[in-house]
Amino acid sequence: MASYLMNLCSRNISTSASILKNIPNDVKGTSSNAWISRQLNDPYVKWAKMKNYRARSAFKLLEIDDKHRILKPGQTVIECGAAPGAWTQVCVERINSDGRDANKATGRILALDINYFEPVVGAEVFSFMDLMRQDTHEKIKKLLNNDKVHVVLSDMAPSIAGIRSLDNEVSRQLFYAAFNLSVATLRAGGTLVIKLLGEGGRKFEDDLFEYFYTVKHVKPPSSRKESPEIYYLARKFKGLKNVAKKDEKNEIS
Numbered sequence: 563m564a565s566y567l568m569n570l571c572s573r574n575i576s577t578s579a580s581i582l583k584n585i586p587n588d589v590k591g592t593s594s595n596a597w598i599s600r601q602l603n604d605p606y607v608k609w610a611k612m613k614n615y616r617a618r619s620a621f622k623l624l625e626i627d628d629k630h631r632i633l634k635p636g637q638t639v640i641e642c643g644a645a646p647g648a649w650t651q652v653c654v655e656r657i658n659s660d661g662r663d664a665n666k667a668t669g670r671i672l673a674l675d676i677n678y679f680e681p682v683v684g685a686e687v688f689s690f691m692d693l694m695r696q697d698t699h700e701k702i703k704k705l706l707n708n709d710k711v712h713v714v715l716s717d718m719a720p721s722i723a724g725i726r727s728l729d730n731e732v733s734r735q736l737f738y739a740a741f742n743l744s745v746a747t748l749r750a751g752g753t754l755v756i757k758l759l760g761e762g763g764r765k766f767e768d769d770l771f772e773y774f775y776t777v778k779h780v781k782p783p784s785s786r787k788e789s790p791e792i793y794y795l796a797r798k799f800k801g802l803k804n805v806a807k808k809d810e811k812n813e814i815s
């Protein structure tokens with residue numbers, strides 16, 4: 563990974579014009595100057611442009627996946643909070659959902675966001691789907707047609723209001739929306755990668771441990787140090803039957 567990033571870096575491609583076009587709506591006033599200057603000096607932004615990824619966030623998933631080997635050809639993946647589609651692009655490559663490699667199994671990805679985003683070849687893209695709504699969960703289950711998935715990814719984040727307690731609370735709600743979807747759709751042994759803004763804490767981990775055999779924090783190198791985001795990597799989904807059995811035991815003892 564490091565060597566191909568160095569390779570990309572050595573090519574001289576100007577990205578500033580497109581950076582200026584893409585200032586997020588929640589970055590305003592003087593903070594937009596800081597945002598522009600950070601974007602211009604950020605090598606990941608340049609590498610994303612060179613690799614035709616829609617956002618630098620692609621590298622977070624690439625780094626997590628390179629280290630933890632989550633995505634494999636032939637898998638079915640649900641991705642929550644997918645706009646503008648950089649993680650979706652990475653998933654398509656790694657699960658071969660565009661069938662590009664005829665020698666490997668072809669995967670499937672359902673990628674959704676509350677906002678509009680452009681289609682990604684090889685992905686089923688759903689704009690204007692709010693994961694906080696129960697009918698969204700029902701729609702996804704219907705699309706799966708009783709199939710269970712290998713991986714659920716959530717990079718969902720709220721529009722930042724700037725009030726820390728409020729932002730953390732919305733992030734907490736998004737976390738549980740994606741967590742609940744994972745419990746309803748993952749096959750036993752499946753994996754959840756889920757973002758949380760804020761401090762995290764025992765409660766989140768304990769809740770994940772109820773349903774997964776292993777849970778750890780991951781902070782990929784491309785996640786900015788000053789960013790309050792952390793990712794939980796929860797693996798080996800116990801399967802609803804096993805959780806139910808454990809609960810039965812708890813009731814008896």
Ligand SMILES: C[S@@+](CC[C@H](N)C(=O)[O-])C[C@H]1O[C@@H](n2cnc3c(N)ncnc32)[C@H](O)[C@@H]1O
Binds near residue numbers: 646650692693
């Ligand atoms: C950090 S961005 C995701 C970036 C994406 N992983 C990528 O690489 O292109 C977070 C996304 O979460 C989405 N989001 C926030 N609340 C949501 C909700 N209730 N339902 C679905 N998506 C939501 C936002 O619209 C935003 O696009």
